[in-house]
Amino acid sequence: MGIAGEIKEAAGAVTEEMYGHGKSPEARRKAQEGRDLRHEGRVEDGKSPQTTPPGTDATVVRLSSQTDASSCGRTGRTWIC
Numbered sequence: 681m682g683i684a685g686e687i688k689e690a691a692g693a694v695t696e697e698m699y700g701h702g703k704s705p706e707a708r709r710k711a712q713e714g715r716d717l718r719h720e721g722r723v724e725d726g727k728s729p730q731t732t733p734p735g736t737d738a739t740v741v742r743l744s745s746q747t748d749a750s751s752c753g754r755t756g757r758t759w760i761c
Contacts, residue, residue, distance in 0.1 A: 692718030
């Protein structure tokens with residue numbers, strides 16, 4: 681766990697929250713940049729990228745630590761990885 685990864689994840693989450701509800705193309709672009717930064721920080725810390733849609737309380741169930749995010753699927757409000 682590195683400090684740089686935690687800082688990137690936190691900064692990305694804040695940026696995403698600031699611009700996540702905007703309707704303009706600029707706000708959407710900045711929100712996506714925030715998501716990308718958050719994912720980059722999570723990967724640096726050895727975590728998988730957040731796969732739930734932003735702003736939801738969906739649950740992620742990880743079946744294997746060897747599973748990457750691209751093999752995740754959704755069942756109702758639960759994501760299975």
